[in-house]
Amino acid sequence: xxxxxxHPRAELPKLAEQLRRKSRKLTGPRQAILEILxxxxxxxxxxxxxxxxxxxDCDLATVYRSMHLLESMKMVKRFDLGDGMARFExxxxxxxxxxxxLVCTGCSAVVEIEECFIRELEENIAVRNGFKAITHKxxxxxxxxxxx
Amino acid sequence: xxxxxxHPRAELPKLAEQLRRKSRKLTGPRQAILEILxxxxxxxxxxxxxxxxxxxDCDLATVYRSMHLLESMKMVKRFDLGDGMARFExxxxxxxxxxxxLVCTGCSAVVEIEECFIRELEENIAVRNGFKAITHKxxxxxxxxxxx
DNA sequence: TTATCTGCAAATACTTTGCAGGGAA
DNA sequence: TTCCCTGCAAAGTATTTGCAGATAA
Numbered sequence: 001x002x003x004x005x006x007h008p009r010a011e012l013p014k015l016a017e018q019l020r021r022k023s024r025k026l027t028g029p030r031q032a033i034l035e036i037l038x039x040x041x042x043x044x045x046x047x048x049x050x051x052x053x054x055x056x057d058c059d060l061a062t063v064y065r066s067m068h069l070l071e072s073m074k075m076v077k078r079f080d081l082g083d084g085m086a087r088f089e090x091x092x093x094x095x096x097x098x099x100x101x102l103v104c105t106g107c108s109a110v111v112e113i114e115e116c117f118i119r120e121l122e123e124n125i126a127v128r129n130g131f132k133a134i135t136h137k138x139x140x141x142x143x144x145x146x147x148x
Numbered sequence: 149x150x151x152x153x154x155h156p157r158a159e160l161p162k163l164a165e166q167l168r169r170k171s172r173k174l175t176g177p178r179q180a181i182l183e184i185l186x187x188x189x190x191x192x193x194x195x196x197x198x199x200x201x202x203x204x205d206c207d208l209a210t211v212y213r214s215m216h217l218l219e220s221m222k223m224v225k226r227f228d229l230g231d232g233m234a235r236f237e238x239x240x241x242x243x244x245x246x247x248x249x250l251v252c253t254g255c256s257a258v259v260e261i262e263e264c265f266i267r268e269l270e271e272n273i274a275v276r277n278g279f280k281a282i283t284h285k286x287x288x289x290x291x292x293x294x295x296x
Numbered sequence: 297t298t299a300t301c302t303g304c305a306a307a308t309a310c311t312t313t314g315c316a317g318g319g320a321a
Numbered sequence: 322t323t324c325c326c327t328g329c330a331a332a333g334t335a336t337t338t339g340c341a342g343a344t345a346a
Contacts, residue, residue, distance in 0.1 A: 020321095023321095023324080023325080024325070024326090025319080025320050025321075025324090025325055025326065026320075026321095027319080027320075027325090027326065027327085029326085029327080030326095045310095046310080046311080047310085058327075058328085059327065059328050059329075060311095061311085061312080061313085061327080061328075061329080061330095062326080062327060062328075064310090064311060064312070065312090065326085065327085068312095080228070080230050082228050082285060084309075084310070084335085084336090085309085085310060085311090086310085086311090102273060102277055102279060102282075104279070105281075111277050111279075113273065117265070117266070117269055118265070118266075118286070121265055122288065125250060125261065125288055126290060129250055129259050129292075130292070130293040131250060131252070131259075131288075131290035131291060131292055131293070132290060132291045132296055133253075133290050133291050134250075134288055134289065134290035135288070135289050135290065136286060136287065136288045136289065137230060137285070137286070137287050137289070138266070138284060138285070138286040139284065139285050140270065140273060140279075140282055140283070140284045141282065141283050141284065141285070142274060142279035142280060142281050142282035142283065143279060143280045143281050144277075144278070144279055145278040145279070148280055168346095171299080171300080171346095172300070172301090173299090173300055173301065173344080173345045173346070174345075174346090175300090175301065175302085175344080175345070177301085177302080178301095193335095194335080194336080195335085206302075206303085207302065207303050207304075208336095209302080209303075209304080209305095209336090209337080209338085210301080210302060210303075212335090212336060212337070213301085213302085213337090216337095232310090232311090232334080232335070233334085233335060233336090234335085234336090
């Protein structure tokens with residue numbers, strides 16, 4: 001599944017509504033950040049988002065704060081691609097965003113891997129170890145065609 | 149610094165040999181760190197290793213440098229459990245250390261998961277996307293029996 | 297002796313936070 | 322007006338690095 005590319009402004013009403021529900025405000029930076037994420041289909045770091053914003057539009061600290069907020073509202077999903085910084089992707093309505101990535105160790109290109117092969121194994125592992133509420137993080141790394 | 153209380157262990161010959169091969173030295177901190185890892189079966193962070201060393205035994209920076217060295221010699225393996233710091237486990241001779249973890253989101257307890265379910269899928273994903281040298285990182289998260 | 301190591305402190309990189317002024321509702 | 326939000330700067334955490342003295346071989 002794609003992430004919001006079919007409905008360019010679909011996120012705004014949802015954003016406004018969810019913000020209202022938490023007595024939070026619909027501000028310029030928050031709209032601008034969602035707009036940036038909508039235009040990029042790959043996971044973006046705070047710094048990348050900041051760089052993509054019209055310059056002077058908002059502070060880096062505000063990007064960090066906004067990403068926490070949007071994450072708590074389940075409008076974005078945080079990914080850890082193992083390079084020491086958080087990355088975020090826009091979530092489609094009703095999508096839990098669970099998927100994986102194939103990351104090039106040469107140029108950092110990212111391919112989205114939509115299938116999840118682990119869900120059945122989770123239950124097995126949970127039962128065997130007495131754990132509840134099991135989730136997992138799975139990322140693939142390799143060398144992309146261009147970098148070979 | 150001195151390490152009069154540091155006794156030779158099973159890894160020492162291997163360590164000494166590999167160090168010699170790279171014209172590196174067999175020093176107190178390096179022996180002490182391997183000894184710490186040998187006594188702990190769970191992945192340890194630099195800070196944990198540092199804290200477990202006899203106090204004043206070596207500097208935190210030296211722990212970081214030693215872990216890089218030991219990793220490059222394939223005597224330890226680095227894991228990223230998603231909490232913003234690297235963790236390390238001792239590797240057995242000839243072991244590539246590939247396995248996964250089940251981490252409690254409550255108390256950070258770690259269960260080792262020895263099987264790997266992904267190896268066949270890797271090839272599939274590699275071919276489909278034209279990638280080479282594919283690897284993966286997979287970690288499970290949940291709530292352990294004690295924390296439920 | 298000599299090249300590698302180490303402690304120390306300073307520097308980096310990513311992220312969070314305190315505070316006072318600015319802004320949405 | 323009332324809170325919430327923002328910029329700015331400072332602080333926090335994990336990690337790396339420059340340097341001069343210490344040490345293994």
